[in-house]
Amino acid sequence: MDKDVTSGNPIISTDKLCKTFSYGGVQQHILKNLDIEIYEGDFTVIMGSSGAGKSTLLYALSGMDKPTLGTIKFNQSVISDLSNDKLAVFRRLNCGFVFQQIYLMDNMSILDNILISGLLISSDRKAIAERAKDLLTQVGLNETIWNKFPSQLSGGEAQRAAIVRALVNNPKVIFADEPTGALNSGAGKATLDVLTEVNNRGQSIIMVTHDIKSARRGNRILYMRDGSIQGVCDLGKYVSGDKNRQDKLHSFLNEMGW
Numbered sequence: 001m002d003k004d005v006t007s008g009n010p011i012i013s014t015d016k017l018c019k020t021f022s023y024g025g026v027q028q029h030i031l032k033n034l035d036i037e038i039y040e041g042d043f044t045v046i047m048g049s050s051g052a053g054k055s056t057l058l059y060a061l062s063g064m065d066k067p068t069l070g071t072i073k074f075n076q077s078v079i080s081d082l083s084n085d086k087l088a089v090f091r092r093l094n095c096g097f098v099f100q101q102i103y104l105m106d107n108m109s110i111l112d113n114i115l116i117s118g119l120l121i122s123s124d125r126k127a128i129a130e131r132a133k134d135l136l137t138q139v140g141l142n143e144t145i146w147n148k149f150p151s152q153l154s155g156g157e158a159q160r161a162a163i164v165r166a167l168v169n170n171p172k173v174i175f176a177d178e179p180t181g182a183l184n185s186g187a188g189k190a191t192l193d194v195l196t197e198v199n200n201r202g203q204s205i206i207m208v209t210h211d212i213k214s215a216r217r218g219n220r221i222l223y224m225r226d227g228s229i230q231g232v233c234d235l236g237k238y239v240s241g242d243k244n245r246q247d248k249l250h251s252f253l254n255e256m257g258w
């Protein structure tokens, strides 16, 4: 795949990545010989038809699931043949996750939810707490929120807290699966603004979405159909209200048959 001039070095690459599920005695080939490069510092968006294999690809790239065949390299190290235990360590050190369902722990304060993630890789509680508070402030969640419980937050506030939890260990890549899928448009925009800001500071993001407003935030769009990459669109960095970018994305998606 051609490399956008604005992109950095490949942070993840795949070689003939395949994923097959067996269900009810039938084999379903979901990812078919994918050769992909994801570049450092990019906001990569994965779009495509329903069932195309977008989430399956995201889970394979992040080491949440293992490929059936093929190789995945993360920063030049092969991760596709790691044991489950080593993959768990790899994810803890390198990956942050943001999902449509927010999965904060109900019986802990927002700050504790974030601290507990940080303590998985460091025992320096004071430093983690400082980083957590700093990040919470950056995403617009001030001190009055820190000691609340998840059920006392709006959906948008909870998703911003979940982004902080994903960032607290300073991961190389944030993997997001429909992060605005359960949010109203205002909360969705606030979540996208945070992800955009985080990416502008250099954080690599890979996001699966059906939502065109979310997709606009990416600088590189991969379009999947039936387990393959059907097309790639390099949009350049997001600039609010840039009509040329919007038109380019629309005509790419039309071309892909979206």
Ligand SMILES: Nc1ncnc2c1ncn2[C@@H]1O[C@H](COP(=O)(O)OP(=O)(O)OP(=O)(O)O)[C@@H](O)[C@H]1O
Residues within 6 Å of the ligand: 021, 022, 023, 028, 030, 048, 049, 050, 051, 052, 053, 054, 055, 056, 057
């Ligand atoms: N663990 C599993 N076992 C069996 N089949 C699975 C499993 N996970 C996913 N699939 C199948 O793989 C296909 C692709 O699923 P995936 O969730 O990757 O698609 P998607 O492109 O993200 O779809 P959507 O946009 O609808 O969420 C689907 O047909 C799904 O049923």
